[in-house]
Amino acid sequence: MLVGKVVAIIDDESKIRDTIKSYLQNEGFDTVEGDDGVAAVKLVKNQTVDLILLDVMMPNMDGFQALREIRSISRKMPIIMLTAKSEEIDKLLGLEMGADDYITKPFSMRELVARIKTVLRRSEPDSTEDPDELIIRGPIEINLNTYEVKLNGTLLSLTPTEYKILVTLAQKPGRVYSRLQLMNSAMGEAFANYERSIDTHVSNLRKKVEKDPAHPEFIHTVYGIGYRFGENT
Incomplete structure (x- = not known):
């Protein structure tokens, strides 16, 4: 509302x-x-x-x-x-x-x-999601009800866009998402012409969830296409 x-x-x-x-x-x-x-x-x-x-x-x-x-x-x-x-x-x-x-x-x-x-x-949790659902990928825990993300038990401060990108990728490890698909998921179809800005949001997100953002363990770049979440996490 x-x-x-x-x-x-x-x-x-x-x-x-x-x-x-x-x-x-x-x-x-x-x-x-x-x-x-x-x-x-x-x-x-x-x-x-x-x-x-x-x-x-x-x-x-x-x-x-x-x-x-x-x-x-x-x-x-x-x-x-x-x-x-x-x-x-x-x-x-x-x-x-x-x-x-x-x-x-x-x-x-x-x-x-x-x-x-x-x-x-x-910026608000998706009301269609299971209110008790957790996404756990290695040390990353995403609570879809409380809109909280923890890394090794420590609460992270993510912007709404970073949160949506992380949820989209983490829900289906291994699946490759194009920049346009991530933009639509995180920001809506009206922002299709701004898909390159996804790279900036992903860069910011990596700084918060990766030990070494230059060699990411979780959010992988698929060159020429987009991004995927690591399957073995």
Whole structure:
């Protein structure tokens, strides 16, 4: 249920905040606002927020700095970066730092709402899954009910996208998934044109679950195709 979810709109341009606020409220969302990265961090610390729209270019503390601070507080907070830059390096930097998605200005309100709904849905456990089901692959334990992942008994902090990718791969060890298949599973068909960003999410995931990310034991690359989870784990 997405109605009543609280979206934080962090942008230094008041007209943009007002436009997004009006549209989101008409869609049934509640909103809070901030005009720089410092405000974003304070909101995460002091208020209940379900998703953050975080502009990149802002005074005092820019979006990348705020993203780093927020991720030190919460790895699971859904974050969508708003950027006027279209360079691929900026998009990948945001993903590498833990953003769940990005959208380039100017964007349509309809597309923005679709992105928000998709990120929020994948940040919640799948209600169709067995509430008592565990996926155990060697030292990795995934609880599909509590949305928790443990490695050797230690709780990991995964972003919603990383969690969905890991679940998809771990449910069927040995099966090869293309980047497009993983993108559809983790982010939905609307993101098919962004399938190369899966590489960044997988790289981040490996840093959390592999002893040596350069020589992965669990998440293997199938060159020219995509990824698979090791069969012997």
